[in-house]
Amino acid sequence: MSKSKAHRVGVIMNGVTGRMGTNQHLMRSVSAIIKQGGVKVSETERIMPDPVLVGRNELKLRKLSEISGVEKISTDLDSLLKDPAYTIYFDAQTTERRTEAVKKAIAAGKHIYCEKPTATNSREAMELFKLAKAAKLKNGVVQDKLWLPGFIKLKTLVETGFFGRILAIRGEFGYWVFDGKPVPAQRPSWNYRKQDGGSMILDMFPHWRYVLDNVFGKVKAVSCVATTHIPKRIDEEGKPYKCTADDAAFAMFELEGGVFASFNSSWSVRVRRDDLLNIQVDGTHGSAVAGLRQVYIQPLAATPKPIWNPDAEDLTDYYKDWTLMPDTIEYDNAFKVQWELFLKHVVCNTPFRWTLEEGAKGVQLAEKAMESWKKKAWVKV
Amino acid sequence: MSKSKAHRVGVIMNGVTGRMGTNQHLMRSVSAIIKQGGVKVSETERIMPDPVLVGRNELKLRKLSEISGVEKISTDLDSLLKDPAYTIYFDAQTTERRTEAVKKAIAAGKHIYCEKPTATNSREAMELFKLAKAAKLKNGVVQDKLWLPGFIKLKTLVETGFFGRILAIRGEFGYWVFDGKPVPAQRPSWNYRKQDGGSMILDMFPHWRYVLDNVFGKVKAVSCVATTHIPKRIDEEGKPYKCTADDAAFAMFELEGGVFASFNSSWSVRVRRDDLLNIQVDGTHGSAVAGLRQVYIQPLAATPKPIWNPDAEDLTDYYKDWTLMPDTIEYDNAFKVQWELFLKHVVCNTPFRWTLEEGAKGVQLAEKAMESWKKKAWVKV
Amino acid sequence: MSKSKAHRVGVIMNGVTGRMGTNQHLMRSVSAIIKQGGVKVSETERIMPDPVLVGRNELKLRKLSEISGVEKISTDLDSLLKDPAYTIYFDAQTTERRTEAVKKAIAAGKHIYCEKPTATNSREAMELFKLAKAAKLKNGVVQDKLWLPGFIKLKTLVETGFFGRILAIRGEFGYWVFDGKPVPAQRPSWNYRKQDGGSMILDMFPHWRYVLDNVFGKVKAVSCVATTHIPKRIDEEGKPYKCTADDAAFAMFELEGGVFASFNSSWSVRVRRDDLLNIQVDGTHGSAVAGLRQVYIQPLAATPKPIWNPDAEDLTDYYKDWTLMPDTIEYDNAFKVQWELFLKHVVCNTPFRWTLEEGAKGVQLAEKAMESWKKKAWVKV
C-alpha cells in the first residue's frame, strides 16, 4: 500500500491502560491497523490512524507506548481536546468516568467512539447521543460481538433462510469465577461491587441487546430476576470484600414477532457446553448452536426422531447429528473490524449504524431488566 | 418367595389400554410384580396384587389380557367398585375422565392410586385429596421420575452435601416432534389440542413440581410464558389439524431459600445435550448435569478456570472436566418401584408421601404457570 | 389381528423358483404378510393373501412349499387361471416368458402384478397395459427401489424443499463382477448374453426411469453409449462363453425443467463410493448422496469453500462435512411394501400408480437408450 494516498486521522485514545483497552483497542486494533499500512479505502487511498495515548498514570502510558509502538502519550486530555490535529475521541475508561469525558469531547467537536456501557443509566446514554447528533458529530459504540465468527455465521444462517421460521432462542453465558481463596479470581473485584459499576446485568445485557436486535429481531420486552450467588470474595490484594452486585441473571426476552429468547448469565456456573457463550436457535427448518467462533447446525433433514422412554436406557449420542459449520471467509479481530468501519465512516462517510443511540439501547435494556427484577413482572422495552 | 405368606390385594386397573397404562403400569409394574412373586415385605410375608383390567373396548382388553397374562377383564366398572375383593382403584384414563371415576371409587371405599394430572384443575384435584382423606383412604399419585436413576443420583448428591450451597438450577426438556409430513409424528395428536387435554404446561409442570419439591426445595413462585410453535400438524390418520395447545413453555421457578430454577420445555427443539431431559445444578462446592439415567458431576476441585477471551480461538473441551457418576445400586423400573411402595403402604401402612395432595400441587403449578403467562408477571404458588 | 375380518385374496405366483422370486416375493413379501396376520386395512379388517406356487419343476416347488409354508403348488397354470378362487396373477418368470403368460392371465380376468421388465420391447409392454385396462383389471409392476430407505429419504428431501432448486443429478451404479476364472462370477451368465435377455441397459434403465420420474421429474430425453467391457466369461458350469450383451452403459438424461442426470452403470467398475448405487443430487440449498439405505447430506450452511490450488497439497477431508441422515421411520422390505399396496389396491381400491403403463415406460427408456447409442445422438422419450 506504500504508494497510495494516506488520510491521516488523529485519534485521542483515553483509558487504554485497562485490559480491554490495551489488548483489544490498542494492540489488536489501532496498532495492528498502523502495522498493516492503514485501512484500504480503494486502490489509491487509505486511512492511517495517528493515535495519542491518554491516561492518568504516566508510567503506565510509557510502558504502553513501548509495547505498542505508539509514540505520543499525554496525561492532559483538555489540551488534546483543543488540538485540531485530533478528530476522533475514543473512550475506554470505566463507565463512571466515561459520560463526562465524552460530553467534553463532543463540546470540543470531536467524533466519538467509545466502549459500552456508554453511561450508567439510559437517560445519560441517550443524552450523549443527542448531544453528538446536535453537534453533527459522527459517533459509535463498540459492539464487538457482532463481528465474532460465531455471530457472523448465525447472521449468515438467518439471511440464507436456514432456520425457516425461527421459533425460539436459548442463551447460556458464563463460567465459574473463583472467589479468590485459595484459587485467585480470574475477573477484577470491581465486577462484583455495585458501587464500582459492577453487575452482570449492566455488563452483559448491552451485549444481548445488540446481538438480538441485529441478528434476530428487536427486543420488545424483558423479564428478569438476578441474584448474588457468592456474597463474599477475595480481592486482588487478598482481602475479603462484600459482593454488592448481581453476579447471575435469569432473563427472558420477547422479540418482535413473538419469538422468546431465554438467557441465563452467570459467573457461578460450571460449563457443560461447547463454549462460554452458547446460543441455540431453533427454527422450523433447522437449528444452530453457536459459540463465539464455532457453530454447529442440524437441518430438518438431519434431525433425529427421539422417542421419550424414560424406562429404557437411552444410548443415543445427541451430539453426533450436528455438523460443524465450515469457515467460508477469513475472520479478522472483531474489535479491529469495527475500528476500520468507524474510521471509514469518519473519513469516507460510509454507513455505520452502531451509534451512541444503539449504545443507549443497551444501557436501557439493562435498566429495564433491573426494573423487571424489582417488579417481578415483564417490562416493555 | 414361594413359601412366604401372600397378602392378596385386589386392584381395579382402569384405563390401561393406553400406551403408558399398558407398558408402564400393567406390563412393567403389576405384571412384573406378579411374575417376580409379589412384593417382598419380610422373609415370611409378601404382597400379591390381583388385578382386573377395566376398559370400554372388550376387544382391546382381551388382547391386553393375552399379552399380560392377567386373566380378569371387565367393562363394568360399577360392579367392580361394589366388589369387596378389590381394595385399590387405579386410574390411567385420560384426565377428563379421571376425576369422576376417582370420586366414585372413593365413595365406594377404595384406596386410590392414579396417574397425573389427577384433574384438569387444582380445585378438583384438591377436592379428590380431601374426599379421600375424609374417607380415611390411602391415596397416591404416580410421580415416576423420582425413581429414575438420574433423579435418585441427584437426590444422593443433595443429601451427601456434594453441591455445598445450591445456587441455581437449569432444566432443559424436549426434543423435535415431527409435524407428520412427510415424517410421521412420534407423539399422539391430542397432545397438541387444548380441547383434548393437550398442553406442554399441563403435561410437564406437574413433573417439575414434584421433582423440584422433592429434590431441591418447595416451589414458591413461578414466571412463565408459553407459545404454540407449530400451528398445524398432521394427525394419525394423515389429516391436518389445528394445534390449539401450547407446545413450548419457558419458565423460571423460585424455590424456598431464594434459589432460581430456569426450565425450558419444548417439543420443537433440537437436542444438543446429553439427554432429552437435562437438569444442571450448580452449587458452591460442585455442579451436576443429570439426564434421566446418567449424571455428570464436577466438584469444585475439578472446576477449570476459563478465561473470557472472545478474540482467541478457544480450543478448550468443556466436556472433558466432567465425570460420569457410577451406578452404585440397581435401578428397577421407576413405575414399578412406586407401585411396590404404594402396595406396601396399603398393606403394611408404611409411609407414602406422594399423595393426592402432592398430585394436586402439580396441577396447581400448571395453573399458576398459565396465570403467570396471562398476567406476564411472577405468581406465588 | 385375530378378531378382525379377513379378506381372502387368491394369488397365483408364477416363476418364484428364481432367486428374486423366492427371496423377495415369496419369503420376504407374501409369506411374511401371511405370518404377520395379513395386511391391516382398519381396526376391524385385513387382507389375507392365499397363494399358490406355480412353476415347471415340481421338485423345486415342493422345496419352496416347505421353506415358505405355502402349501398349494401347481405345474398347471392353465387350470389355475380358470379357477375363480384366484383373483391375482403374479409373474416373476424370465422376461421372454412373461408377456405371453400375462396376456393369458388378462384374458382369464385376473388382476396383474409382475416383475420388470414387463416385456422385451415397449410395444409389447404397452400392449399389456392396454389389454389390462380394456379388461378393467387392476395391474402393477414391481418398482421396489422406490421403497428402499435411500429413495424414501431422497423423496423426503425433495418434498421438504431441502435442495432448494435442484441443479443436477449424478448416478453411479455397479461393481466388479468377476469373469469366472479363477473367481466364480457373482451374477448369472445369461446377464451377459443378449440372446438370453441379458443387457445392462435392459436390466437397469427401467429402474432409472421410475426412480427419476417419481423422485425428481419426468425423463424427457436420453443420450447413451454402451459397451461390452469383458468379451468372454466363464459360466456356471465352468465353460467359457461369448458375452454378447452390453455390460456397461454411460448415459445422460434430461428431465423436465432442464435438469441433467448423468448415470454410469457398469459391472466392470471397482467401487470407491458409499454404496453399490450412489445418487448425488445437488441443489442451490443443499446436496445429498444417497445409497440404497443411507443418505449423506450437506446443506448450504455446511458447505465448505474449497480453493482450487493444484500447487499445494490439499489435506482437506471432503467427507467430513457430510451428515448421515437419521432414520425417522421404520423401513419395511421394499418388495413387501409394494405387495401390501397392491393388495389394498385390489381389495379396497386405494390408489396405485405403478401400473403396467409405468412398467412400459421403463422398457421404453431402455429402447430409447439403445437407439441413442446406435445413432450417437440424444433421443427424445
Place this chain on the structure above:
Amino acid sequence: MSKSKAHRVGVIMNGVTGRMGTNQHLMRSVSAIIKQGGVKVSETERIMPDPVLVGRNELKLRKLSEISGVEKISTDLDSLLKDPAYTIYFDAQTTERRTEAVKKAIAAGKHIYCEKPTATNSREAMELFKLAKAAKLKNGVVQDKLWLPGFIKLKTLVETGFFGRILAIRGEFGYWVFDGKPVPAQRPSWNYRKQDGGSMILDMFPHWRYVLDNVFGKVKAVSCVATTHIPKRIDEEGKPYKCTADDAAFAMFELEGGVFASFNSSWSVRVRRDDLLNIQVDGTHGSAVAGLRQVYIQPLAATPKPIWNPDAEDLTDYYKDWTLMPDTIEYDNAFKVQWELFLKHVVCNTPFRWTLEEGAKGVQLAEKAMESWKKKAWVKV
C-alpha cells in the same frame, strides 16, 4: 551450481500481474528457478532466465518487482520485442489479448511459451502454431496438470501395465463456488460471463484434452451438454450480475480403442470424494482413483466381491479395499517443471511435445463440445 557456465535467456513475461501469472509463472517458476541458480543442464552448464515483467499498470509491476526480486519492468511491449536480448516471449494475459500479442512476438522472431487457451477459437489457435512453425520458432503451451503428482502417478500406472486393458474412465471435477451473498465467491466474476471469456467448457476442456491425449489415448469424439446452474451472482464489488457462461458441463469422450470417458465438470457441486478433481480408471487388472496429488489403487487381487442385495443393510466399507499409492519421487511445482523443460528445449534443443499445436487441440475440443451441445449429438474430433 555457482561454478558452471550459465546460458542467459531473456524472457519477456507479459500479463503476470494476474493471479496465475504472479503465483505460478513468476513466483513459483521463473523466480524460483533464478533462486535455485538456474536450470541445470549438465555438471558444467546451466540455463539462467533473465526476465522482464511487462504489463499496463506500472504500479502493479513495481509491486511485483518488489516481491519477486525481478528488477526489470516495462509497459512498452513493442520496444522489448525489438530487443534481441530477449529470445522468449511468454504470455499469461486474458485469452482475448493473447492471440494478437503472440502474433507480434512471432513476427519479431521470439520463441513462444504461453498459457492456455491459446486463442478463443481453434482456427486462430492453429494459425498461431502454423505461424510459429513457419518461422521455425520453438513454441509451447502450459499444460501444467501433466506434472501434477496425481497424473504422473496415473501415467506410471499406465506405463507399467497396472490396469491391464483399460475399460473406462470417469472424471469428476468441481466444487461449490459461492454466489457472493452472503459468502463471497472464491472465483473471479468474469468466469461466469461469456462476453468476458468465461465458460466451464472453455476453461476446463483444454485440460481434459491434454490429460486424456497424453495419459490414456487420443480423443476421437465428444458428446456434451452444458448449463448455467446459477443465473445470477454477486461480483467483486458486491453488485449482482447476470451469468451468461456455462458453469457446468456433462461430457462423454470416446478415446482411440473405443474407451469411453465420462466427465462431469461443475462449479455448483458439493464434494463427496477424495479431491476436487477425481479421475477413476478401471481396467481388467486394476483400478485407480486419482486426485491432484494422491492416487488410490485396487488391483484385481484386492478387488472385493460385492453382492447386490438391496434388501439387506450393507455395512461394507467400500473405501477400505483401496491402497494409497506411495510417493516414490519428489514432485516439483508442475508449472516450474514445464518451464524448465521449455528452457532446455530452447537452449539445448531437447524434445518438447506440448506445442502450440497441442494447445490448439485443447481449444478445438472445447469447440467440438459446444458444437455437440448445440446439435445434441456426438461430434468427431
